[in-house]
Amino acid sequence: MALAAASASAIAPAALASGEPGSHSRTGAAAMPSESAQETVLAEIQAAFLLLSDAESRGANVTSAAVDLNRALALASSGNQQSVSEAAAIVQGVRSSVPSLLAEGEAARYWGTVGLAAWLAALAAAGILVYLYTPKLVWRIWMRSKRRWTVSAQ
Amino acid sequence: MIDEEVRAVVLAVIVISAALSASQAMTAGRVAEAFSAIGILGPEMKIGDHPKTVIVGEPFNLYVYIENQEGRTMYYTVLAKVGNNSTAVNETAPAGLEPFAAYRSILAHGQNATIPVEISLASPAQNAKLIFELWAIGENGAYYTGRWNHLWMNVTSLP
Numbered sequence: 001m002a003l004a005a006a007s008a009s010a011i012a013p014a015a016l017a018s019g020e021p022g023s024h025s026r027t028g029a030a031a032m033p034s035e036s037a038q039e040t041v042l043a044e045i046q047a048a049f050l051l052l053s054d055a056e057s058r059g060a061n062v063t064s065a066a067v068d069l070n071r072a073l074a075l076a077s078s079g080n081q082q083s084v085s086e087a088a089a090i091v092q093g094v095r096s097s098v099p100s101l102l103a104e105g106e107a108a109r110y111w112g113t114v115g116l117a118a119w120l121a122a123l124a125a126a127g128i129l130v131y132l133y134t135p136k137l138v139w140r141i142w143m144r145s146k147r148r149w150t151v152s153a154q
Numbered sequence: 155m156i157d158e159e160v161r162a163v164v165l166a167v168i169v170i171s172a173a174l175s176a177s178q179a180m181t182a183g184r185v186a187e188a189f190s191a192i193g194i195l196g197p198e199m200k201i202g203d204h205p206k207t208v209i210v211g212e213p214f215n216l217y218v219y220i221e222n223q224e225g226r227t228m229y230y231t232v233l234a235k236v237g238n239n240s241t242a243v244n245e246t247a248p249a250g251l252e253p254f255a256a257y258r259s260i261l262a263h264g265q266n267a268t269i270p271v272e273i274s275l276a277s278p279a280q281n282a283k284l285i286f287e288l289w290a291i292g293e294n295g296a297y298y299t300g301r302w303n304h305l306w307m308n309v310t311s312l313p
Contacts, residue, residue, distance in 0.1 A: 042258075046291055049229045049260060053293070056227055063262040066227045070260040070267075077258060116179045123172040130164045138160050 041076040041084050044091045045069060051098050060105030065094050185225030185263070192232065192288040193219040194303045195268070207308045213274040216305075218257055218286055221266035229291040230299075232257040236275060237283040245300040248287045279309045 048069055052062045068090055075087035195217035196203030208214050222228045233253035235241075243249040259267045275282065288301040 045260075046229065049227075049291060050293060052227060062227055066260050066262040066265075073258050073260055112179075116176070119175055119179075120172060123168055123175070127165055127168045130168060131161055134160055134164055 037081070037084055038076060038079075041072075041087050041091065044088065045073055045076060048091050048094050051095060052101075055098050055102050055105065058102060058105055059109040060098075060101040061108070062101060065097055065101060069094050185223065188224045190224055190228065190230070190288060190290065190299050190301055191219075191221040191266075192286060192301050192303055194286055194305060195219055199268070204305050205307060207310060208275060210278050210309055210311045211274055211276065213272045216271050216273065218269045218271055219266065220259060220261070220269070220288065222261040222263055225263050227260065227262045229260045230258065231289045231291070231296065232259075232269070233287045233289060234271070234273065235285040235287065236279075237285060238279065239281050239283060241283050241285070243285055243287065243302055243304065248289075248298045248302070249285050251285070253287075275309045277309065278311045282307050282309050 052060075052065055052069065056062045072087040072090035072094070075083040075090070193201075194204065195201060197205070197215040199217050204216070205214050218232050220230050220232065222230070233248075234255040234257070235249050235251040235253050237243075237249055237251050241249050241251065255271070255273070257269045257271060259269060261267060273284070275284075284305045284307060286303045288299045289296050290299050
């Protein structure tokens with residue numbers, strides 16, 4: 001497999017917004033949704049994706065929602081009316097889950113910060129205790145381990 | 155004398171542990187080198203078994219593999235275009251051709267997708283350049299990621 005590599009540049013071709021899914025996804029004409037219905041759902045998916053991106057940048061875990069949105073994308077591209085309607089319902093679900101994802105993300109970030117602060121405070125406290133008590137402890141252990149020694153002076 | 159040495163050693167261990175813990179916590183989840191990848195697999199989902207010659211109007215199968223290692227969720231669109239040996243495409247500029255198909259996928263960081271595609275080419279050509287460009291959706295619309303694959307093939311008409 002050839003893997004390409006490089007940086008990014010800009011400009012959107014019209015095809016990106018057109019919703020044309022490619023020949024492989026076309027089905028029978030009777031079940032085809034209108035172009036506008038499919039385009040509407042694709043636009044909704046894009047808007048929902050941008051909401052998820054924003055939530056992710058604010059600490060939310062959006063992996064599960066992204067999987068749902070990808071399923072909606074496959075349904076919207078698959079071509080029939082029922083799939084497009086199902087895709088629209090999934091997108092709606094994803095959009096409505098964003099506030100709770102944001103809340104979870106903010107809570108996770110808060111508790112992560114609290115945990116880090118607690119860990120650093122514990123280390124600082126350990127440093128103080130070590131400074132105060134280590135010599136006493138070391139000498140006590142040393143005395144205990146050498147208590148059978150006899151000392152003679154000449 | 156030994157009291158000071160013991161204190162210094164143990165305190166040094168604690169300070170180093172604190173610094174390591176803090177740096178680990180602050181860099182956790184960050185991606186050192188963000189990238190997206192695209193690859194084209196042949197009809198058997200293998201590397202290098204791409205068709206060299208196809209017949210006009212007769213569909214053939216390929217697989218488009220995309221992978222997200224950007225450190226965030228991405229919305230990719232792969233645009234398929236047909237050009238020839240004078241069609242330029244590189245890391246900074248996509249081919250100046252109208253796409254004949256678009257394949258979309260939303261991937262969380264670390265995920266990949268293998269998309270089956272069925273293509274049929276409408277007119278005969280020698281050294282046709284079948285191009286797959288990887289685009290992504292951002293806040294300011296779609297942008298070319300600078301990654302693409304292309305296949306060379308001859309498109310022959312039925313005898």
